[in-house]
Amino acid sequence: MATANQSRQQTRRPLRADAERTVRTILEAAERVLAVNPAATMEQVAEAAGVARTTVHRRFATREALLDELTGWAARQFAEAVDSARPDATPPLVALYQVTANVLRVKTSWSFAMNRTFEEAHPEAARIHADIRVRCVQLLRRARDAGVLRPDADLDWTRRVYYALIHEAAAEIDGGDADALATKVVDTLLRGFGSPAGATAVHT
Amino acid sequence: MATANQSRQQTRRPLRADAERTVRTILEAAERVLAVNPAATMEQVAEAAGVARTTVHRRFATREALLDELTGWAARQFAEAVDSARPDATPPLVALYQVTANVLRVKTSWSFAMNRTFEEAHPEAARIHADIRVRCVQLLRRARDAGVLRPDADLDWTRRVYYALIHEAAAEIDGGDADALATKVVDTLLRGFGSPAGATAVHT
DNA sequence: ATTAGTTGCAACTTTGATGTTGCATCTACT
DNA sequence: AGTAGATGCAACATCAAAGTTGCAACTAAT
8 A cells, every 4th residue: 555655745855955845836836727728728827937838847847736736735835834833732712713713824826736626636725625624623623612602513614614604704815814815714713794683683 | 611510500401490499499408407406417408308318419419519508508598688687778777787687587597508607618709708898887887987896896806796696596496586696686786785884893 | 291490420620739859048955 | 176966957758738620420409
């Protein structure tokens, strides 16, 4: 099993410092460009990264390889953003703020690398995302047990809405720091927009 | 101004009934296929529609033309879904439910046609979407004035969250009828997931 | 029944993106 | 200063998708 996976975690010999930087530049440019146009060409990625197209091909054998590394790279960044908030060790509400802020800081525009279909295509990323999903639900459960969430909250639906809110907030990352946005996201998640007393009683 | 736009609203001579059906079949297939893979080929679209590739090319001169018509078609469906709910004529809360349910009914998976960049590319669709956005904010303002929304609700942020909730709910359209989903969406929008009394007081 | 319109199929051309190579130039590291 | 590594450039080969055409078989509408 350990041997079967060698194809991905290929131990490429260490790159020189400038080359390492180039790789990151390319990945960032790819994320930016592909988020807008998923069908963007290698040429466009290269241009956005400020390098020649051949350089991109030297670092990433094929277009597929580029997409794969991008997917894995984004997943790992995502995981680190979550981990560094220590969501299992702090009170649920604090954890929610911290995780949200951290993820918003990382997620320049995860629209592309996040929405790719993994499963077969990239098992590592699939595993990471699945893991984070589980931990997110755990956190939400803790929040519910602590009385932060309503007792009847559907945790899966809650998680999906939470993701969507982060995604939406990330779109305006330019117009506000991560902490302020995190506050807005968590506030919206918990309270919604209805007036507390108000006309919600129309239900009956 | 009226003459300048003729390029789009090209008055193509009426198609025979079966051909008209084929066009719709292709558009629906295109939406389905492109939602999953925006880089899908004409071949794949044709296959999904159950027609030959040449037929697709006969109805849509170029790939661009197909995408354009798809964009316009989706926008018009969207507008009709909103209109038929008469959102300006009913009490705001009722309107919210009706609009939500109607849109959910139409939006099989508007992920593709909705997220395209219009503006320059497709002025008609851009206009329709802008118009709906405005009316959505108007509806939300009426809701706020009626006490359904909190007085301090940021209407633009509310609208974006509302869109995101509909989008999220549409992903599970298979597992529930539009009305039930609409209830869930509006409920979430108004109340969020926090416990009414509860720990939200941590703010202070 | 006739006709005009529609579709599938096969065979093509064109186009653009991908991927490769060699060489000159430059730069990080020792 | 010397060397291995990195990049840009130009020129190439390959290939898949886009777009076109002609023809035979079929079908909606009158």
